[in-house]
Amino acid sequence: MTYSVGTPPFNIYGIVDTGSDIVWLQCEPYEQGYELCEQCYNQTTPIFNPSKSSSYKNIPCSSDLCKSVRGSSCNEQALCEYTIRYGDESHSEGDISIETLTLDSTTAIGCGHSNTGTFRGAASGIVGLGIGPMSLTTQLKSSIGGKFSYCLLPYSDKSNQTNKLNFGEATVVSGDGVVSTPLVKKDPPIFYYLTLEAFSVGNKRVEFGGSSEGGNEGNIIIDSGTTLTLLPDDVYTNLESAVVEQVKLDRVDDPNQIFSLCYSITSDDYDFPLITAHFKGADVQLHSISTFVKVGDGIVCFAFQSSKIGTIFGNLAQQNLLAGYDLQQNIVSFKATDCSKL
Secondary structure (H helix, E strand, O other): OEEEEOOOOEEEEEEEEOOOOEEEEEEOOOOOOOOOOOEOOOOOOOOEOHHHOOOOEEOEOOOHHHHHOOOOEEOOOOEEEEEEEOOOOOEEEEEEEEEEEOOEEEEEEEEEEEEEOOOOOOOOEEEEOOOOOEOHHHHOHHHHOOEEEEEEOOOOOOOOOOOEEEEOHHHOOOOOOOEEEEOEOOOOOOOEEEOEEEEEEOOEEEEOOOOOOOOOOOOEEEOOOOOOEEEOHHHHHHHHHHHHHHOOOOEEOOOOOOOOOEEEOOOOOOOOOOEEEEEOOEEEEEOHHHHEEEEEOOEEEEOEEEOOOOOEEOOOOOEOEEEEEEOOOOEEEEEEOOHHHO
16 A cells, blocks of 8 residues: 655555554664664665654653553663564564654554565555554544455456555445454454354365364454465365365476465466355355466466464455455455456
8 A cells, every 4th residue: 555654745655464563664774873774675665764754753662652562672772662573484673653644643653674574666564454552453443433444456467456445434345245254352462363164165165173273263364464375284185185176177386386286277267166265154255366376377376375373364365355344343344346446
């Protein structure tokens, strides 16, 4: 998403992430000498320089805001710092600060001076929409009524359109075909937890409850910042077997050695069995555009993986779904949507 930060306003491109609870961006060295960009990834757009903003303020360690941030620490000047790490080993470290942001009068942000991982291109950092005290949704909660929605374009979309993100009452997902599932409160209070009961591949049902992580409320995280859908080993194995049973194409190896299930195709118009994610109270249909990803000429791979680090409903599976979050009613709603037409 695009927003502005600072006075005068400075344009920022941020990666929207429902699995993160902080808004952070890469920052140039601060003129007082205690903020240095020790390690920054290659950003193709200009990097924000806090010394050029009249509204930028550091936060002391003694402040309530600093104490509310999970994993905060103090530097030698008794100013508040943060460290955040992601499942793919990306990380950001920097200063907790107050700054003017176009979506609100003042917003707490992370000014990152050590940022590594898979970030690239024009993106300046992460726009955290999670549940923590420093996420954008928490800081805007009163003005947006605890409601936001997004619609993710297919990765294969070659147009100049952008994904849609909206806040407030107008974002409520409604109309024919809407299904809703409860949000479950769990620790750590950062993520949005849902309850997944099973998958279906065509007419074959693969239970999630048989897993060591299944059968419990809040057994999967919905995360717009994670690409793949990650599942416990046993659930993934059973799901992959169900897919293999129904797909009659030639299997091939992934040239990037990431995915375990790949097929050779002769055109981009490939057709794989419909997969349904059976959330509590909500059956969400996932078409092949959301379950297989093209990794090379004539090769597509199953966009699910086994994982020992967590169970996540990733953003590939959420393509062409209008997803609405209502943090007052504690529900997430889904509606199959052509996101290019919004």
